[in-house]
Amino acid sequence: METNDENREDRDVERIPDELFRRRKGNKWEKLLKPGVILILLVWGSVLLAKTISSLERCKNDGKSSDSGYRLPNSSYTEDGSLKVSLRNVRNGTFVPKLQSLQWISTPDSYVSDKGLFFTVSNETHVVRSVFDEGFSQVLFEGNSFKFEGQSYKIDLLVTSPDLTRLLIRTETVSNWRHSTFGSYFVYNNATSQFDKIGDNLSLAIWSPNSLDIAYVQDNDIYIYSCKDRRTVRRVTEDGSSQVFNGRPDWVYEEEVLEDDKALWWSPKGDYFAFYKIDETAVGEFVIPYYVQSDEDVYSQLRSIKYPKSGTPNPKVGLWIYELKDNYAYSVDIGYDEKDPESPILVTEVTWVDESKLITKTTDRSSDTLTVFFVNVSRRNSEPVRKTSSEGGWWEITHNTLYVPQNESSGRLSEGYVDVMPINGYNHLVYFSPANATEPIVLTEGNWEVVNGPAAFDYEMNIVYFLGTKKSSTERHLYAVNLAEPKNVIEVTDTSKNGVYDASFSAGGRFVLITYKGPRVPYQKIVDLRSLKTDKVVTGNVIGKTLYYLEKNQNLKEELRKYAVPSxxxxxxxxxxxxxxxxxxxxxxxxxxxxxxxxxxxxxxxxxxxxxxxxxxxxxxxxxxxxxxxxxxxxxxxxxxxxxxxxxxxxxxxxxxxxxxxxxxxxxxxxxxxxxxxxxxxxxxxxxxxxxxxxxxxxxxxxxxxxxxxxxxxxxxxxxxxxxxxxxxxxxxxxxxxxxxxxxxxxxxxxxxxxxxxxxxxxxxxxxxxxxxxxxxxxxxxxxxxxxxxxxxxxxxxxxxxxxxxxxxxxxxxxxxxxxxxxxxxxxxxxxx
Known part of the structure; x- marks a missing residue:
């Protein structure tokens, strides 16, 4: 229904009477034709009446002549001739800004010597570069595919080992749920240019901080692959099944709790790892029929999923520790009541706070009460260090608890962590040190909120970075607070202008990829936050020196000039x-x-x-x-x-x-x-x-x-x-x-x-x-x-x-x-x- 065609039809209806009644005076045939004219007029009048009624009815239905006078606008152009936004150019990505991500690399010395190393792909070359040293470049792999035993494989995911000597590669990826996949995994040795296959149909593979071991999950059991021995050397669990998940989440934990595909966490040096054992035997099964998967199917395909609906049994989740030295795994006491198997706790987060210590958070199934356990792995014991009521609200699940290592020269006398807690009704940063402390040091406060939690920590400068709503709840600015100066919040991005920012930090917290996301056209820049120099012209950041722009979206700016985008x-x-x-x-x-x-x-x-x-x-x-x-x-x-x-x-x-x-x-x-x-x-x-x-x-x-x-x-x-x-x-x-x-x-x-x-x-x-x-x-x-x-x-x-x-x-x-x-x-x- 184009407006122009509809208006043309209306004009035609209006023009017919003028043409019919147009006569010249003194026509000698007038008397002879008068009866015919009357007859014609009666016929045309009937036609006109019918058309008018039809037109009025149609106008009533399509809104063009309703009481409001509403008409569909020209779909392509505004009154001044500018292009309009259409579903077609939204679909084809006309207005999508180009944004890049950096895979920051954490090396063993990143915390003390942050070179801003990151992994990137350029012209099918996988390379490590430094934002600090433009001359630094270490090629890891050439191309987007490889051959192994005569078969060609396409690289879907590549993760470098912490020491940059090897690559973990995933191929033949098959999507599972929102975050999870299955695939074949290989290890590539940079020095020897040799590939070794770990296995097929793996749901998870994670580098150890020692760069030699890889923990992986196959058929819901955990194994250890040794790059030194070039083979799988240990099977950690043996009870994995369709009902028991080791090291990876089941459906509800992936979707609602971890929001990730992993339930396994290495200790800082790789001597231990923690993992979830999820038993969903008691969870109800929901069957979903699929009708159009194959043209050959005449019956629906039935796929079942363990899905705990409200008030029905949840999966039973236990926290386990595996010690590589002793090849021993044991369950951690985190308050599960064996007498109440229908109402198990939720285990929501695990954070290592030392090589042999961790904290884990649990809540009751309705998230009314948060309990934090301090686990001493070397002593194989645990204790609840704080238990807090939500006071009529609920505890949101978080994943950003940040480990702060001990450093006496920086005033950090014990290991600790930065977390988020409600302070006078708003979510704020708090610091617990030592890690088993029961009362926090409040780092931020006020009628605004910290978003998600700490974003990064500068281990040398003692600074915690975070995104917050201090200026407005509809904006996101980057801020900083020093552990030695609680509540003294410093702005990093320019709060004099409206803005939504995101930030991705290098391993040591010195360099940041600042992404400006609006309200104007997005851009990205790399900033050295420790630089003694600052930018001459403030664009985004008011602290630090801009090293270079990663993306300016100049093409998008040019394209937008053609359009009248409603603001x-x-x-x-x-x-x-x-x-x-x-x-x-x-x-x-x-x-x-x-x-x-x-x-x-x-x-x-x-x-x-x-x-x-x-x-x-x-x-x-x-x-x-x-x-x-x-x-x-x-x-x-x-x-x-x-x-x-x-x-x-x-x-x-x-x-x-x-x-x-x-x-x-x-x-x-x-x-x-x-x-x-x-x-x-x-x-x-x-x-x-x-x-x-x-x-x-x-x-x-x-x-x-x-x-x-x-x-x-x-x-x-x-x-x-x-x-x-x-x-x-x-x-x-x-x-x-x-x-x-x-x-x-x-x-x-x-x-x-x-x-x-x-x-x-x-x-x-x-x-x-x-x-x-x-x-x-x-x-x-x-x-x-x-x-x-x-x-x-x-x-x-x-x-x-x-x-x-x-x-x-x-x-x-x-x-x-x-x-x-x-x-x-x-x-x-x-x-x-």
Whole structure:
């Protein structure tokens, strides 16, 4: 439906009467032709009336002549002739900035002599370089493939040993779950140019700090490969099976706890390693049918996955230590209650804090209480050193605890670690020294938050670097604090300008790859933080000397000059008083369409996009041109994103309100924002929609339920949870406790009142049948409720065998085509009530 063609049809309808009634005076045939003219006029009048009625009906349906006067804009150009953002140029990467990553290398002397070594690939040459010494270059391998015993292998992953003498290479990689893979692993000796094969179908292989040993996992058992002996020398475990995982996570630990494919950690010198033993025998099994894997299949393929749903048995996880010298493995006492096997603890993090000491964190299954154990490996004992309640919130799982070694010359009299803890309701850095200390030294404080935890430590200068929200919760700046000067926070990036930064540090913490991610076009630079010189012109960093730019994205800047990209306006919305009478102030941004005209009355549709999950964030000032900009450009819609209560980086109280009642406050805040936008003179309050995926899909349905058609007229829900009993235990119980403990909360949080959703004009539901994360079961149960209550104001799109990302067999193209076209139909009034 192109606007130009539609307007041309309207003009033709208007032109016909002028041509019919055009007559010249004094025509001698006038009297003779008058009856014929009348007849013609009657016929044409009937045709015109029919066409006019049809045109009016069509205009009523497509919105061009509705009360608001809304018309679909020109899809290609703005009024001044600039190119518009389209789904096509978003898909082809027109607006994607080029960003590079450095594989920093930690050598045995990195902590005392940081040369800024990193691994890179240039013209198919794998080489180690130094950001400090431009002349340093050590070629490790030439090419992207190799031959072994007459067979050619493509290199998928290459990891250098700490001493740079050998390479660990993965080939024939097969993806498993979100983070995990299987593959064949080889060792390449730089000195001899010789390959040795470790094995096939390995799920993990990790260098020891000694550069000689490799711990690997095959068929869920751990083995030791010796580069010195050029063979596997030990089998560490023998109970690995489809139910018992050694050194690698099962599904729920990979997805929700470790967020990684490894559950094995070497000690600093390689004399020991710690690993998880995960027994999921008691975990319930969920079967997923696959329908379109092969053209030859006439029956569905059934794949089962051990998936602990809320309130059902979790996997039993134990922490084990392996001592290489004695070839001995033993289980660490971390408080597991054998008398309560249905409710095992969660083992969330392991950090070595010396060659023979480590700390490990555990929580109860609902993340109410955090317990930190100090483990003395040489003595083979453990003790709980602190136990802390979440005080009505929950303990988020972290992975950034940072080991700080002893160094008396730098004032560090004992080994210790830097962690994150709530300080007066906000997440901040704390320092524990010695490592078994029960009380911390508070390093940062204030009504702002440290993001993720410590980013790096300069072992020589005693400085901890971190990203924080000190300036604004919608920004990320790099800061520093010295262990000897707690609470004296120094800015590293320029806080006088809005910015979102990321940082990747060299092994010794001296050099940093600073990535500026927005709001303007991203760039990357390498900075020497210990330099006595500083930059003459401040661009990003206010501390340190810029050595060079890794990426400026000049091509993207040039390309953007051709386009009129709708800009984001970041703002704080006051949604009115809460239950206690205090104002609810939330972060938000809006994208106004091209050629926006605020004098128009009841004209613009509003497209809300939401995620809204606990401790999440969408309102962040990074650079991005994506589907939201497409909606604004192609549909002349105002796009609004609101991070309501429950989202992160605004303190413990703001996010913990949603505990035990997911979907309540989050939906209220979306509705309050919709009410504000619906009251604007230039907004058509009958064309307010909400779109979300995953938790956002859940929030979309929950908001439609609570709103009952009052403000949100349309909704698009992709891969939603509809009943929290169906989702995994680790995520759900962190925010809801178990269904047994909180039955009323689960009942209220489910999407159940479908007759209320029926008051919306229409909604769209989409899901992949192969979703191993949010099972298709959620949407099927919801559809059954719709049938039972005779609700029919919806459309459904199913994607065979697609997982949670919905990409299988061109599905990702189709889903965004459908979202755009469905929204266009909604805004042009083409859905029949």
């Amino acid at each position: 984001k306006k970041f703002q704080q919305l006051n949604l009115g008083p809460d239950d206690n009478g205090d104002d609810v102030v939330v972060n938000s941004y809006e994208i106004l369409p091209n050629d926006f005209n605020e004098t128009k009355k009841d004209y613009y549709p509003v497209f809300f996009y939401a995620y809204g999950g606990p401790n999440s964030q969408q309102v962040l000032q990074n650079f991005a041109v994506g589907f939201n900009e497409v909606i604004a450009s192609q549909l002349d819609a105002i796009v609004v994103v609101v991070d309501g209560r429950g989202t992160g980086f605004k303190g413990t109280h703001f996010r913990s309100l949603v505990r035990d009642r997911l979907g309540d406050y989050e939906a209220r805040d979306q509705i309050s924002a919709a009410a504000q936008y619906g009251a604007k003179s230039y907004v058509d309050a009958e064309k307010i929609s909400l779109f979300g995926w995953s938790y956002g899909g859940y929030l979309t349905l929950k908001t439609l339920e609570k709103d009952a058609g009052k403000h949100f007229k349309y909704g698009m829900s992709v891969a939603p949870v509809t009943d929290w009993r169906f989702y995994d235990s680790v995520y759900t119980e962190r925010y809801m406790h178990t269904p047994q403990e909180n039955p009323k909360g689960y009942e209220m949080s489910s999407v159940a009142n479908v007759t209320a959703i029926a008051h919306a004009k229409r909604f769209l539901l989409m899901h992949g049948t192969g979703d191993d994360n949010v099972h298709f079961q959620n949407s099927l149960k919801f559809l059954d409720l719709l049938d039972l209550h005779s609700v029919e104001n919806y459309d459904v799109q199913i994607f065979p065998d697609s997982d949670h990302s919905i990409r299988y067999h061109n599905a990702n193209t189709i889903i965004y085509d459908k979202l755009l076209s469905w929204t266009r139909l909604a805004y042009t009034g083409q859905f029949i009530d």
